[in-house]
Amino acid sequence: MASVGAQPTKGRRKSLDAELNLVPFIDLLSMCICFLLMTAVWMEIGGVNVKQLVGTEAPAQVSNTYELDVKYVTPQALEVNLKRTGAKNQVFKINGATNEARMQQLRDDLKGFLASLKLPAAQDLRAQMGQVITTGRVTTKAGVTYGEVITVMDTLRDVGIVSLGLVPVRE
């Protein structure tokens, strides 16, 4: 048994130091640790939502919004197409040594495009990007892994483009 405080003083005066029984406290803590360890979620699984194209969808109407096409030209190079009805397509080429470098370039290019539109300043740039670019499609290519496609979608979602699709490609 553990105690808190010094030994009781000699004499008639009662010591003010109280003894604290630590055993039930340790028992409780041990039980808490066991419960929390057993119920702990070590790997949190989330989802990246993708809307697959369905044939019955209505054609896009003329609007001021853009559609984004990200296409793998080679496994190391991407082509980004921004389309708007009645306007010239804007094309960016993305070539980077690593996937991280390519994703950073994609992020920077999209932010640069949004800045070039000279829209009124907004506090939430992600929401503004979502209003300007309503949909995004990713076209993959043989030699590109699923993990790399997910990083593209993750980057697009991170900049604010939430409505995404993956174009089926036969190998």
Next chain:
Amino acid sequence: MAQLGSQQLTVGTFQKHLLKRKQKKAGKRRMMLAGLTLTSMVDMFSLLVIFLLQTFSTSPELVMVTKGVTLPAAISAKELEDSPVMAISSDEVFVDQKLIGKTDALLKDPSPLMSKLEELRVQWQKAHPNQKFNGIISLQADKNLPSTTVSMFMGMLPTQTYATVQLAVISRGGT
């Protein structure tokens, strides 16, 4: 309290007496009685409890990762909705943890997969008679798989009116 004749002894004094007697008997042998400092242990336990409580998640685990599937990581992941789970490993395809067939074979003839997806849709419709089918399906695919293979399977899903695909990823935290 212990009474020894007319002398009143506390338990502590009696224990000391026994200890002295034992020491005398043992002679020069080293005393084996050791004190245990509990404070540091209680500190460590408290820290562990605080850490585990902070990382405690109240949301239920909706999906189990299928064996042979290494999920990719993403920072913009959302919480998964309850839905059927299709898993594509390097050589096999599973739906709700049940093996449907080999990946290559299903790409050539997807009818076993289609019938299973239809069965799940009919089951959902029976369970929710007055609701429109939500068309949500979760997809777990190995991060090293060719993206074309995954895209082909994803292209098959709208034929069974599964229009929203939740691509399962490991959440890295972020937005």
